[in-house]
Amino acid sequence: MLKILKYSIFDLLRSRWSYVYFFFYLSLGFVLLFLNSDINKAIITLMNIIIVLTPLIGTIFGVMYYYNSKEFTELLLAQPIKRSKIFMGQYLGIALSLTLSLFIGLGIPFVFYGLFKSAAIFDFSLLILVGIFLNFIFVALAYNIALSTENKIKGFGYAILMWLFLAVIYDGFFMISLILFNAYPLDKFSLVATMFNPIDLSRILILLKLDISALLGYTGAVFKDFFGTAIGFIFSILILFLWVFIPVLRMKFKLKMKDF
Amino acid sequence: MIQIKNLHKKFGRLTVLDGLDLEIDKGGVFAILGPNGSGKTTLIKCLLGMVIPNKGSIFIDNQSILKKWNYRNNLNYLPQIANFPTNLSVKELINMVKNLRPKKANEKELIGLFGLKPFLNKKLRNLSGGTKQKVNLVLTFMFDSELIILDEPTTGLDPIALIHLKKQIQKEKENGKTILITTHIMSVVDEIADEIVFLLDGKIYFKGSVDALKKQTKQNNLEHAIAELMM
Numbered sequence: 001m002l003k004i005l006k007y008s009i010f011d012l013l014r015s016r017w018s019y020v021y022f023f024f025y026l027s028l029g030f031v032l033l034f035l036n037s038d039i040n041k042a043i044i045t046l047m048n049i050i051i052v053l054t055p056l057i058g059t060i061f062g063v064m065y066y067y068n069s070k071e072f073t074e075l076l077l078a079q080p081i082k083r084s085k086i087f088m089g090q091y092l093g094i095a096l097s098l099t100l101s102l103f104i105g106l107g108i109p110f111v112f113y114g115l116f117k118s119a120a121i122f123d124f125s126l127l128i129l130v131g132i133f134l135n136f137i138f139v140a141l142a143y144n145i146a147l148s149t150e151n152k153i154k155g156f157g158y159a160i161l162m163w164l165f166l167a168v169i170y171d172g173f174f175m176i177s178l179i180l181f182n183a184y185p186l187d188k189f190s191l192v193a194t195m196f197n198p199i200d201l202s203r204i205l206i207l208l209k210l211d212i213s214a215l216l217g218y219t220g221a222v223f224k225d226f227f228g229t230a231i232g233f234i235f236s237i238l239i240l241f242l243w244v245f246i247p248v249l250r251m252k253f254k255l256k257m258k259d260f
Numbered sequence: 261m262i263q264i265k266n267l268h269k270k271f272g273r274l275t276v277l278d279g280l281d282l283e284i285d286k287g288g289v290f291a292i293l294g295p296n297g298s299g300k301t302t303l304i305k306c307l308l309g310m311v312i313p314n315k316g317s318i319f320i321d322n323q324s325i326l327k328k329w330n331y332r333n334n335l336n337y338l339p340q341i342a343n344f345p346t347n348l349s350v351k352e353l354i355n356m357v358k359n360l361r362p363k364k365a366n367e368k369e370l371i372g373l374f375g376l377k378p379f380l381n382k383k384l385r386n387l388s389g390g391t392k393q394k395v396n397l398v399l400t401f402m403f404d405s406e407l408i409i410l411d412e413p414t415t416g417l418d419p420i421a422l423i424h425l426k427k428q429i430q431k432e433k434e435n436g437k438t439i440l441i442t443t444h445i446m447s448v449v450d451e452i453a454d455e456i457v458f459l460l461d462g463k464i465y466f467k468g469s470v471d472a473l474k475k476q477t478k479q480n481n482l483e484h485a486i487a488e489l490m491m
Contacts, residue, residue, distance in 0.1 A: 071343030080333035
């Protein structure tokens with residue numbers, strides 16, 4: 001598996017898009033830090049971008065890589081390598097190279113700005129951690145979709161729909177339900193509904209660490225009570241792990257029966 | 261060497277293999293023939309573990325191979341369409357495949373044979389179809405394995421490369437290898453095949469030597485004999 005992982009990372013590091021992605025984060029980091037001159041504000045703006053963009057890029061890279069390397073995967077399948085190892089290697093290769101772009105691209109401007117001397121280092125680490133989770137989650141989801149869809153165009157369509165649903169539509173439904181049922185206590189419901197969407201979960205996780213939860217009113221207080229504590233934090237990280245683990249498990253299951 | 265028993269495979273509603281039984285002895289060239297869509301590639305992919313049969317069993321050297329992967333170390337496969345990662349060079353690709361298999365490879369001789377030296381540092385995306393097929397052949401023949409499976413090996417090859425390919429197959433045969441080959445070029449079959457396995461409607465319709473086939477169909481020409489079988 002390590003060999004496949006190595007090759008997919010090399011393969012991606014040669015591709016132009018990894019660099020475009022890296023330079024995007026690099027310039028974003030510099031622009032935000034030096035225009036804002038406030039590291040906390042920069043982190044909030046970055047959060048808003050990371051939370052929408054990393055899933056989108058992860059989804060597109062995942063689907064694209066699967067379909068583009070299909071013939072080559074078939075060549076690998078005829079070699080004495082276990083099936084699941086080929087795909088796990090590819091999956092980890094994509095997720096890791098995206099993580100590298102994110103980590104280095106954002107890391108450089110923040111280090112230049114004097115991150116290590118500032119108190120924001122914890123918030124920044126959390127931001128990167130969430131970004132890494134989102135990479136692994138959405139590449140896994142994208143691989144699931146690609147494995148289940150023979151047709152390339154359909155696969156792309158489903159993947160983009162999946163991203164759109166989790167990034168935008170889900171929140172819409174969430175809001176509508178909050179408005180419709182506002183006569184009932186909704187704090188528990190919102191708490192649970194947040195868990196079912198990795199993007200929402202990541203957003204809440206960061207917002208509450210940034211001490212702006214007071215803006216969220218009563219629900220914010222409930223959220224703070226839950227996510228603000230160590231147990232809540234660990235629990236959310238656990239849920240994010242599940243969001244990686246379950247798609248990966250399904251991938252392995254799907255691979256056992258798939259014909260190439 | 262290979263025993264296939266009661267193999268069934270359906271893709272959706274389409275039945276491709278329908279209770280196929282086949283036994284292939286060690287050593288020799290076996291041509292798998294049949295009309296388009298008769299299940300040749302599916303049969304080969306079942307042997308490779310790329311397609312998972314709905315029913316039936318496959319044994320290679322008396323060991324079941326379903327859901328296994330180790331046996332592929334003793335098997336070389338030439339896929340039908342040669343498509344490689346476009347941003348690798350020929351050399352890098354060969355080294356990569358070598359790296360994936362814990363086995364000695366003699367790629368140098370083959371690179372010389374197929375005249376690939378000037379292309380070694382070229383990216384695969386810049387190669388013509390025929391040259392890609394030559395790279396494909398090098399990747400297949402560079403390992404020393406008991407079983408060699410070739411799916412349409414002649415596609416896109418120029419006459420000289422074709423002669424080299426036939427010689428290579430002959431050489432492997434003399435070394436006691438078992439070679440399965442699918443092709444639509446009957447002159448190749450006539451020249452190199454010891455036995456013909458004819459697939460029709462997902463079953464083995466005929467298995468025997470070229471001469472036996474000619475005798476059975478009362479035709480002197482292999483092409484006509486095959487056409488007679490299809491009718």
